[in-house]
Amino acid sequence: MQQLTNEIRAIARKLLREKKVEVVIGFERGSMPLRSRPCFIRKEEEVNRLFWDGFCENALAVYLPKRKERAAIVAKGCDSRAVVELIKEKQVQRDRVILIGVPCRGMVDRSRIESSAAPRRILEMREIEDTLILRGTDFEETLKRSEFLHESCKTCTHPNPVLHDVLVSEWLEEKNEDPFADIQTFDALTAEERWDYLNKEVDKCIRCYACRNACPLCYCPECFVDASLPQWIGKSIDSSDTMIFHLMRAYHLAGRCVSCGACERACPVGVDIRKLNRKLVKDVKDLFGYEAGLNLEQTSPLATFRPDDTESFIVNP
Amino acid sequence: MAESGKWEPKILAFLCNWCSYAGADLAGTSRIQYPPNVRIIRVPCSGRVSPFFILSSLQKGVDGVLVSGCHPGECHYLTGNYSARRKFALLKSLLEFAGVEESRVQFSWVSASEGARFAKLIEKVTAEIRELGPSKRLVKTPHQGVFHATANK
Numbered sequence A: 001m002q003q004l005t006n007e008i009r010a011i012a013r014k015l016l017r018e019k020k021v022e023v024v025i026g027f028e029r030g031s032m033p034l035r036s037r038p039c040f041i042r043k044e045e046e047v048n049r050l051f052w053d054g055f056c057e058n059a060l061a062v063y064l065p066k067r068k069e070r071a072a073i074v075a076k077g078c079d080s081r082a083v084v085e086l087i088k089e090k091q092v093q094r095d096r097v098i099l100i101g102v103p104c105r106g107m108v109d110r111s112r113i114e115s116s117a118a119p120r121r122i123l124e125m126r127e128i129e130d131t132l133i134l135r136g137t138d139f140e141e142t143l144k145r146s147e148f149l150h151e152s153c154k155t156c157t158h159p160n161p162v163l164h165d166v167l168v169s170e171w172l173e174e175k176n177e178d179p180f181a182d183i184q185t186f187d188a189l190t191a192e193e194r195w196d197y198l199n200k201e202v203d204k205c206i207r208c209y210a211c212r213n214a215c216p217l218c219y220c221p222e223c224f225v226d227a228s229l230p231q232w233i234g235k236s237i238d239s240s241d242t243m244i245f246h247l248m249r250a251y252h253l254a255g256r257c258v259s260c261g262a263c264e265r266a267c268p269v270g271v272d273i274r275k276l277n278r279k280l281v282k283d284v285k286d287l288f289g290y291e292a293g294l295n296l297e298q299t300s301p302l303a304t305f306r307p308d309d310t311e312s313f314i315v316n317p
Numbered sequence B: 001m002a003e004s005g006k007w008e009p010k011i012l013a014f015l016c017n018w019c020s021y022a023g024a025d026l027a028g029t030s031r032i033q034y035p036p037n038v039r040i041i042r043v044p045c046s047g048r049v050s051p052f053f054i055l056s057s058l059q060k061g062v063d064g065v066l067v068s069g070c071h072p073g074e075c076h077y078l079t080g081n082y083s084a085r086r087k088f089a090l091l092k093s094l095l096e097f098a099g100v101e102e103s104r105v106q107f108s109w110v111s112a113s114e115g116a117r118f119a120k121l122i123e124k125v126t127a128e129i130r131e132l133g134p135s136k137r138l139v140k141t142p143h144q145g146v147f148h149a150t151a152n153k
Ligand code: SF4
Pocket: A059, A211, A214, A215, A216, A217, A218, A253, A256, A257, A258, A259, A260, A261, A262, A263, A264, A277
């Protein structure tokens, strides 16, 4: 981890010194153990704030649209995919962003580590290869990093940056097994059971819209949840309003969601946001052969069509 | 509600101006009978139908939604229905995944010359939705109490 950190710092220093960019967007150590947070480095003297470990989970591409400065961004696989989509959607100019690609071994789910250590409090954490060494006032414990990854990282098929200008560290092996087992299992339930499960999830939602704000692909100047003319969804706590919010949030990301999991991690009440997103990721792949953010050339699936697209759902009386 | 007091499904149909609406018109002028459960909203093109139209309709309590446009290749705007087809394929799949009954939301193509097809389509859709019974999922329930009393007028 220290080595990655050093490499990132060196690249950032060079970019700032040569005035290639005005800002480097990366991570710095948070003020609590198990937390790293986004940071914006504009001066060469500050590059030592940059840091890399298994808790750099935010989707940094969220900071790119509308940015006036030329920026460099530290990009994991998912971040780079988000940048690709943003370039395609003309929210980011390719020549105004430099991607510092970091092959990613998956980010660690802080809450699972905390609950495994509970009720003891973790005061310090060190990460060495695949081990996490936790230390508290009266304990020290070693955990296997790979057992505590985020759900979205466990099903990730593109840990390496798909687009990068500079690469940090080494290329990782990509696993290509079908990551949609969870969606198939859920699909096999009855409609009743699926409805009940999702309703229960959605009922937790407090409509804070953190999921939207954390999403690198949610950049509309006026989101449908804020629109009032017409007001498509009510501001009430009626579960139909919340359900429609969730259906439409997922739908608006169809063919655009890069499965970074930022939405789910941002949710303060643990709504299972992934289900609907992943269903659409799967559908878009199955029906239109498209995976978001993999290359700059392929047209977005809802911006195009084929005369022989699926007709199976059309009623023929 | 029918006059007898028995529940009758209420179906909202979004029909494109150039084909399906004209098809419905032809069914009428040809005096072809079809169930009176359908309320028609004319739209310029099936591509104009936003998923919000469909979800809002269900939320306001209609029992079924039908969207119909020109057959593929016959769109007045050339490609509106092709784009719509992709959108609808995903929406339909998502709604089913979420547990909304399969026949609540349906899509079809009816051309301006297919009055008989339109009548048959409405018969089929009405029968299926009647079978399902009144829509409950996604319907907004009026709130009780003073605080919400005006919000749902
Ligand atoms: S919807 Fe969630 S997983 Fe998909 S791109 Fe947005 S934040 Fe990432």
